[in-house]
Amino acid sequence: MSNKRDCDRIFALLSEYLDAEAAPGDCEEIERHIAGCKPCVEFLESLKKSVRLSRAFQTQEPPPPMSDDVRASLREAYRKSLQSRSEHKT
Amino acid sequence: MGAAVTTDSELARKLIEGADGAFENFVDVYYAKLFRYSYTMCSQREDAEEVAQDTLLRVFESLNQLREPDHLKSWVFRIAKNACLMKRRKSVFAPKTEISLDELKPKRVGDDGGMRIEIADWSALPEDLALDAEMRRQLQRAVHELPDSYKSVFLLRDIEELSTGEAADVLGVTTDVVKTRLHRARLALRKSLDEYMRESRA
Numbered sequence: 012m013s014n015k016r017d018c019d020r021i022f023a024l025l026s027e028y029l030d031a032e033a034a035p036g037d038c039e040e041i042e043r044h045i046a047g048c049k050p051c052v053e054f055l056e057s058l059k060k061s062v063r064l065s066r067a068f069q070t071q072e073p074p075p076p077m078s079d080d081v082r083a084s085l086r087e088a089y090r091k092s093l094q095s096r097s098e099h100k101t
Numbered sequence: 102m103g104a105a106v107t108t109d110s111e112l113a114r115k116l117i118e119g120a121d122g123a124f125e126n127f128v129d130v131y132y133a134k135l136f137r138y139s140y141t142m143c144s145q146r147e148d149a150e151e152v153a154q155d156t157l158l159r160v161f162e163s164l165n166q167l168r169e170p171d172h173l174k175s176w177v178f179r180i181a182k183n184a185c186l187m188k189r190r191k192s193v194f195a196p197k198t199e200i201s202l203d204e205l206k207p208k209r210v211g212d213d214g215g216m217r218i219e220i221a222d223w224s225a226l227p228e229d230l231a232l233d234a235e236m237r238r239q240l241q242r243a244v245h246e247l248p249d250s251y252k253s254v255f256l257l258r259d260i261e262e263l264s265t266g267e268a269a270d271v272l273g274v275t276t277d278v279v280k281t282r283l284h285r286a287r288l289a290l291r292k293s294l295d296e297y298m299r300e301s302r303a
Contacts, residue, residue, distance in 0.1 A: 015209070025284065026287055027280055049217070050216060050218040054220065057291060058288070060223050060226055061291035061294050062259060062287055072136075072140060085128060085157055086124060089161040089164070091162075092161055092163075092164040
């Protein structure tokens, strides 16, 4: 059923397919191909799981605590920005 | 209402209005996001801390320029991306590298009749997918080894959950380039995990 050229074409489109961003024509083609190609199904499943793992991984690293001085300078910049915004309005 | 702020555009609107708690909420949410992005891009905790704080300062200083609250996320990350580039320029010269799709294809065994691919048994991974410490290190290495332009797309799309259009806007490239780089980055990470799984279960 499946041949290498089809598999190669599908292979390049798998992320778009997973993200529901593949063009309708491509989407149909991928689904038709996958229905008859076990290796592509297997590969797609591994990619799906890998994406889920990567997403979980990156959320681990917490930032160092922000010092009071830095927070105060941010608050001051914010205050000035709000002030100039309200002055522009009036 | 009464519920915690959920979306980025809501957060931006409250920030612009000067609503109670908007400053703290924004700083807490975005400091963590910006640190995570810059740490992965710059690889140094100190640099990442500086980039995250400088970005927040730039954001507050130029809050007047934010016309569309819906664009908050891409606006903030564009500032962070440029800050990371400046840091890298100061420290190391990063060559532009591309990832080839062919290198990421699994090996095929057999002919059309009984063809299979040589990959690990991913179906054996539990659905709740917890990462063990060694696997986490493997993934960390793989992310670290991605060329910058791919790493950045991966972080913006899969970690910070920007849309394809937003990521394209941050990076100044087309949506097609974002899609291509994201796919290759994901394939490279998948390959690295696949190799780890095959080695550890051999």
